[in-house]
Amino acid sequence: MYLAAGRSGPPSTVQAAPERPARRTRVASTVLALGAVSLVTDISSEMVTAVLPLYFVLQLGLNPLQFGFLDGLYNGVSAVVRLAGGHLADRRQRHRLVAGAGYALSAVCKLGLLFAGGSTTALSATLAADRVGKGVRTAPRDAMISLSCAERDLGRAFGVHRAMDTTGALLGPLAAFALLWLAVDAYDVVFLVSFCFGLFGVVLLYAFVPAHPSPAAATSRPSDLRAALRLPAVPAFRRVLVAASLLGLMSVGDGFLYLVLQKRLDLDTVYFPLLPLGSAAVYLLLAVPVGRAADRLGRRIPYLWGHLGLLGVYLVLFSPVPGWPLTVLVLVLLGTYYAATDGVLMALGGPVVPEKQRAAGLALLQSGQAVGRLLASVLFGAAWTLWSMQAALALAAAGLTATLLLARFLLPAHPTESA
Numbered sequence: 001m002y003l004a005a006g007r008s009g010p011p012s013t014v015q016a017a018p019e020r021p022a023r024r025t026r027v028a029s030t031v032l033a034l035g036a037v038s039l040v041t042d043i044s045s046e047m048v049t050a051v052l053p054l055y056f057v058l059q060l061g062l063n064p065l066q067f068g069f070l071d072g073l074y075n076g077v078s079a080v081v082r083l084a085g086g087h088l089a090d091r092r093q094r095h096r097l098v099a100g101a102g103y104a105l106s107a108v109c110k111l112g113l114l115f116a117g118g119s120t121t122a123l124s125a126t127l128a129a130d131r132v133g134k135g136v137r138t139a140p141r142d143a144m145i146s147l148s149c150a151e152r153d154l155g156r157a158f159g160v161h162r163a164m165d166t167t168g169a170l171l172g173p174l175a176a177f178a179l180l181w182l183a184v185d186a187y188d189v190v191f192l193v194s195f196c197f198g199l200f201g202v203v204l205l206y207a208f209v210p211a212h213p214s215p216a217a218a219t220s221r222p223s224d225l226r227a228a229l230r231l232p233a234v235p236a237f238r239r240v241l242v243a244a245s246l247l248g249l250m251s252v253g254d255g256f257l258y259l260v261l262q263k264r265l266d267l268d269t270v271y272f273p274l275l276p277l278g279s280a281a282v283y284l285l286l287a288v289p290v291g292r293a294a295d296r297l298g299r300r301i302p303y304l305w306g307h308l309g310l311l312g313v314y315l316v317l318f319s320p321v322p323g324w325p326l327t328v329l330v331l332v333l334l335g336t337y338y339a340a341t342d343g344v345l346m347a348l349g350g351p352v353v354p355e356k357q358r359a360a361g362l363a364l365l366q367s368g369q370a371v372g373r374l375l376a377s378v379l380f381g382a383a384w385t386l387w388s389m390q391a392a393l394a395l396a397a398a399g400l401t402a403t404l405l406l407a408r409f410l411l412p413a414h415p416t417e418s419a
Contacts, residue, residue, distance in 0.1 A: 030148040031157045033208040034141055035164030037201050041103060042165050044197035045134075046172025047190055048110060050276050051180070052255065055187055056123075063385060069378055081132050082370070086139035086363030087228050090356060095140040096211045098359075100202060102137025106130050107198025113191040135370075139363035144209070146350040146358055152295060154350055158343030159291020163284050166338075170280040177274055228360035236352045236412050237361065241368050243407040244345055247307055248372025250400035252314070252380045254279075254334070260317050260389055261330055275331070282335025283342075290339045291347070299348035300411045306340025307404055309333045314397040318390060345369070348411075 056062045089098040109130035116122035142158075149157045179189050232238045258275045261267070267275075294302045312333040316326060346362055353361030376396075383392035 027157060027160050028148040030210060031145050031161055032164075033204070034145060035161045037103070037205045037209065038141070038161065038165035039168040039171075040197055040204060041106070041201035042168025043172040043175060044107065044110065044168075044194045044201065046169045046276065046280075047176040047179075047194045047197070048113065049255075050173035050176045050272075051187060051190055066381075069381065081135040082139050082363040082367045083228070083360060085136035086143070086359035086361075087225055089140035089143065089359040090228070091224075093356075094211070095144045095359060096205065096209055099137040099140040099144070100205050102133045102135070102140075103198070103202045103205060105133030105136065107133075107195055107202060109133065110191050110195035110198055114188055135367075138366055139359045142346050142350075142362045142366075143359035146346065146362070147355060151351045154347035155291040155294035155299060155344060156288065157291070158347050159288040159294075162291075162339070162343040163287040166280050166284045166287060170277055170284060173274060173276045173280075177271075228357055228364075231353060231357060231361050231364060234352060237349065239410045239412055240345075240349045240352070241365055243410040244349075244365055245368035245372045246403045246410075247400075247407055248369035249376055250396065250403045251307075251310060251369075251373050251376050252396050253373060253377045256377065256380055256384075257313060257317065257330065257334065260393065261327065263389065264317065264326065265323065275327075278327070278331030279335035279338065282332050283338045284335075286336060286339035287343065291343055294344050294347060299344050302340040303344050303348060303411065304404065304408060306337045306344070307400065307407070309337035309340065311397060311400050311404065313337070314393050314400065318393040318397065 056066075085098055085102060089095045092098075109126050112126035112129065113123070116126050145157055145161055146154060175193065176190050179186055179193065183189060232241055254276065258272065261275065262272055290302050290306075310333070313330055316329045316333070321329065345365060349365045350358060350362060380392050380396060383395055
């Protein structure tokens with residue numbers, strides 16, 4: 001436990017001066033710059049994400065099992081490249097370069113959707129490449145955030161970044177809705193505008209994000225792959241990794257949850273892209289306060305309570321709650337879930353990983369969670385196809401309840417706790 005060890009040592013013979021309360025500093029400029037990049041990039045990605053369920057199910061006529069496979073692919077394929085991207089960034093200490101390559105690949109893939117047409121194979125390949133880009137960029141980006149501020153401020157830093165990121169998630173569906181409203185079924189226009197925003201994000205990254213956010217990490221010895229693969233041997237990190245992976249396995253993708261809501265309410269499809277706006281608005285409002293609370297209370301508490309919010313989504317969708325109260329409950333609970341888990345998981349796992357392996361460690365966490373979500377989407381789609389939508393929701397709720405009880409004991413109360 002490198003942090004705990006770093007705090008121990010022989011007693012000093014010199015009486016230390018009384019410590020002053022830690023002064024709260026402003027959010028690091030690197031965090032704000034990366035937040036701006038994520039804001040623009042999320043406008044690009046969420047424009048596409050908001051219309052994909054409709055495009056697949058209503059435009060192309062895919063069944064829930066086929067959609068589950070593609071949704072799982074969209075959310076989970078990046079898991080196989082996250083570790084490679086994280087390790088490469090650590091190895092060369094070129095976090096910005098590796099992240100930029102990922103952003104650029106995802107931007108280009110938006111053009112690929114224009115030419116995929118109705119081919120499931122071409123769509124799968126394009127979505128897989130897009131997610132490869134996301135997988136490559138995410139860990140180096142989060143490592144740059146983690147390395148640019150003090151450990152005590154990680155929750156707030158990730159909260160600020162995720163709030164800016166979510167602003168883009170809020171604007172993306174609005175842009176998609178406006179385009180679809182101006183030109184009915186204009187999916188090609190959505191994909192083209194999405195590409196332009198993605199490209200702008202790459203320009204912002206190289207213009208405003210420094211190449212080396214941590215001089216100490218930049219001058220340390222390069223990390224090797226074997227050392228990165230041995231990170232799960234660290235007890236505290238292993239417990240976070242196992243808990244995040246299991247909870248990811250019980251986390252049904254947003255696309256499915258919005259489809260269930262649309263079918264429950266028989267909602268007009270033109271309003272479908274607006275559904276993510278509600279959850280994104282809640283996420284935006286709560287990301288910073290939850291991050292600050294996580295710094296004070298410990299990160300385990302908001303992380304677990306966030307998953308209780310997701311459990312609440314399953315239960316209200318399964319319940320007979322009608323009309324707009326159902327919509328409000330689903331969007332508020334889903335936004336709370338993301339605000340309390342997304343950045344908080346990085347703040348929870350980052351401090352137990354050495355600086356020179358920070359990107360690889362965060363990549364392992366993200367990969368475990370992404371693989372779990374991939375399987376969750378496929379299993380949910382299969383259960384919906386074989387039995388019913390209600391049966392799939394009931395199974396998801398039961399599985400998440402049991403996993404939350406297990407995670408309560410797996411997660412360390414403090415990041416440096418190893419026993």
